[in-house]
Amino acid sequence: xxxxxxxxGHNDSLLRLHVDGSQQAIDAFLAGxxxxxxxxxxxxxxxxxxxxxxxxxxxxxxxxxxxxxxxxGYEMPLPAPxxxxxxxxxxxxxxxxxxxxxxxxxGRLRICRSxxxxxxxxxxxxxxxxxxxxxxxxxxxxxxxxDVLHAAGLRSIGMVWSRDNVFAHGVPMRFPSSPDIGDGLxxxxxxxxxxxxxxGILLDLSHLNEKGFWDVARFTDAPLVATHSNVHALCxxxxxxxxxQLAAIAESKGVVGLNFATAFLRxxxxxxxxxxxxTMVRHLDALVNALGEDxxxxxxxxxxxxxxxxxxxxxxxxxxFEALDRHGYGSALIEKIAHGNWLNVLERTWKAxxxxx
Numbered sequence: 001x002x003x004x005x006x007x008x009g010h011n012d013s014l015l016r017l018h019v020d021g022s023q024q025a026i027d028a029f030l031a032g033x034x035x036x037x038x039x040x041x042x043x044x045x046x047x048x049x050x051x052x053x054x055x056x057x058x059x060x061x062x063x064x065x066x067x068x069x070x071x072x073g074y075e076m077p078l079p080a081p082x083x084x085x086x087x088x089x090x091x092x093x094x095x096x097x098x099x100x101x102x103x104x105x106x107g108r109l110r111i112c113r114s115x116x117x118x119x120x121x122x123x124x125x126x127x128x129x130x131x132x133x134x135x136x137x138x139x140x141x142x143x144x145x146x147d148v149l150h151a152a153g154l155r156s157i158g159m160v161w162s163r164d165n166v167f168a169h170g171v172p173m174r175f176p177s178s179p180d181i182g183d184g185l186x187x188x189x190x191x192x193x194x195x196x197x198x199x200g201i202l203l204d205l206s207h208l209n210e211k212g213f214w215d216v217a218r219f220t221d222a223p224l225v226a227t228h229s230n231v232h233a234l235c236x237x238x239x240x241x242x243x244x245q246l247a248a249i250a251e252s253k254g255v256v257g258l259n260f261a262t263a264f265l266r267x268x269x270x271x272x273x274x275x276x277x278x279t280m281v282r283h284l285d286a287l288v289n290a291l292g293e294d295x296x297x298x299x300x301x302x303x304x305x306x307x308x309x310x311x312x313x314x315x316x317x318x319x320x321f322e323a324l325d326r327h328g329y330g331s332a333l334i335e336k337i338a339h340g341n342w343l344n345v346l347e348r349t350w351k352a353x354x355x356x357x
Contacts, residue, residue: 001325003318004338005122008051009257009297010132010206010228012304013038014094015056019063026097030104037302037313040108043127046317049339050118050128052156052227053098054304057082057090057137059163066306069173069263071270076173078163087137088145095152098129113153115347132227134207135161141188143195150199155350157196158204158227159189159212162239167192168212175269177238179245184211185219193219200351205229206239206259206299213245222349223254228299230264231286237269246290255345256287257299260307275308277323284324284337293333297341 016036017025028034032041038048059079068076102111110121112128121128131153139145146154162170167189169182185193193216196203203220204227205213217224226249232240241249241256249256258280263271265279287296300307302314310319324334 001322001331001334003047003321004335006046006048006051006298006317007118007128007339007342008048008302009255009299009342010052010054010134010259010304011038011300011302012054012056013302014053014097015058016303017097018090018094019058026100026104029101030108037300037307040105040127042314045315046313048127048314048317049122050112051130052132053129054132054134054158055091055094056134056161056304057087060086064173066263066271069175069269069271071266071268071272073269074173074175075177078170078172081164082135082137084137084140087135091133091138091149095131095149098131102129111153113155114350115343118343118346130155132156132158132204134158134204135163135165136167136192137165139167139192141166141191143191146192146195146199146201150201154201155346156202156204156227157192158207159185159192160207162207169209170207171209171238174238175263176236178210178236179213179232179238179240179242180210181238182209182211184209185215189215190219197221200349202346202349210242210245214248217248217252223345224249224252225254225345225349226256226299228257228259228261228301230259230283231290234283234286235264235266235269237264239264243290246287250291250295253294253345253348254291255295255297255341256291257297257342258283258287259305260298260300260302260311261305262308263306265308271306273306273309277308277310277320280308280320281323281327285327288333293336294341294344296337297339297345298337
């Protein structure tokens with residue numbers, strides 16, 4: 001089968017480039033010689049033509065040690081809440097990296113602020129990059145920074161990464177575990193939900209704890225979306241979605257993006273690349289059953305996790321679609337999962353301020 005065009009709900013390529021900190025890393029991304037899961041050459045080889053490029057302000061204590069996510073059980077210690085000044089500097093720095101990628105790409109990458117922009121990028125054979133935040137620590141409780149970031153192109157926000165902040169509480173990296181851990185949204189979090197609705201910014205539920213999830217469901221007027229999460233019944237890690245949460249997303253006509261991180265796919269919860277594609281297919285089957293054919297998409301977590309070895313990186317995406325084809329998924333459903341359902345939910349969520357949804 002011909003590989004479909006892919007719009008991906010989550011990658012951490014900007015974080016990888018930010019941590020490297022060199023112009024050489026940006027040049028390598030553009031030249032197709034980068035070490036990560038995504039660069040322009042790998043993306044073009046796998047027909048990855050766009051997605052949400054996450055800004056994740058890293059903690060000074062360092063990144064997650066995936067070796068501490070062994071089979072059978074773990075609880076990863078979470079870093080302390082991030083200082084606003086540190087988060088602001090990292091957020092601005094990573095946004096700047098995406099702008100520099102656009103300038104240096106000779107038209108092969110475009111920052112998109114609407115679905116019309118995405119379609120125009122594809123018509124020009126360019127990657128459609130959408131600015132996303134994972135962890136809103138750079139946004140002040142009065143939301144002044146939100147207006148600045150929206151004007152710069154921000155169209156999607158995960159209120160928290162797993163550490164807590166002024167808006168909400170995240171889920172720890174714990175296996176096995178329910179996501180029902182901790183309190184829900186703060187008053188500032190409620191304001192952020194309503195302001196994002198006003199601006200037409202997508203709210204990503206993937207790292208919220210369960211009480212926060214239900215608070216967003218209560219306050220939002222937009223479809224519920226988890227950009228990179230899987231099925232708790234198949235992998236009982238705190239980051240995955242329960243049957244009740246999936247039912248609420250389905251009722252809202254929302255979308256869940258399949259996370260390729262092996263610790264959120266495997267029954268044993270291990271971050272282990274020796275994971276077959278069939279494990280991914282099991283989660284997709286369960287998501288289609290829970291959400292319907294219009295509610296399932298991809299949220300790879302490329303450059304932010306250990307990916308199944310049969311995929312490897314963005315160039316390996318066709319292997320997933322070949323497996324779905326063998327499994328009996330028709331071409332229409334594969335196209336929906338690859339990009340159609342993302343474009344549909346983004347079109348229903350994004351809007352100009354003051355426009356009816």
